[in-house]
Amino acid sequence: MSNNGNTVLGILAGTAVGAVLGILFAPDKGSNTRQRISDEAQLAKQRLAETATELKEQVVSTATTKKASIDEQVDSIISNASYKADDVISSLERKLKDLKAKNKKFQKTS
Known part of the structure; x- marks a missing residue:
């Protein structure tokens, strides 16, 4: 985007300078030249x-598009994290159940 803007500004500046120089070197009355x-x-x-x-419109459009993309990525990350958290909780619950069962066996033998 920066290069595009710089190119446009360079073209405009070159056009303006060329037009002014062309007018200044053309033979005409001072009032007409001014x-x-x-x-x-x-x-x-x-x-x-x-x-x-x-x-400005291009920047706004690009920013809006990027924001939507980032929002989708954040939602995806949160969803994935939620599923992983559920997996971890399920795994911990299974391990806790196994530990409780082992603990009951130890308590019966004592």
């Missing part, structure tokens, strides 16, 4: 605003 520079600056400003809006 007006053209002003018009080009406004156009560049609009393009930059549009690009910023598009980049």
Whole structure:
């Protein structure tokens, strides 16, 4: 995303510089040149605003997608942990039952 944004900004900056240099070196009256520079600056400003809006929308979309993915992964981890906890509890209950049975045998023999 960073490279994409830098590329767009570089293209916009290059376009603006080229337009301004082209206007400055073109033979025309000073007032016409200043007006053209002003018009080009406004156009560049609009393009930059549009690009910023598009980049913002892309970031929001990507963040939303990543959040949904992370939420799914967290739910999966919690579910797996729950099943493993149940397995551990069942295993411990079986061992406790076996220990109680062995303890009764020892108590009968004493």
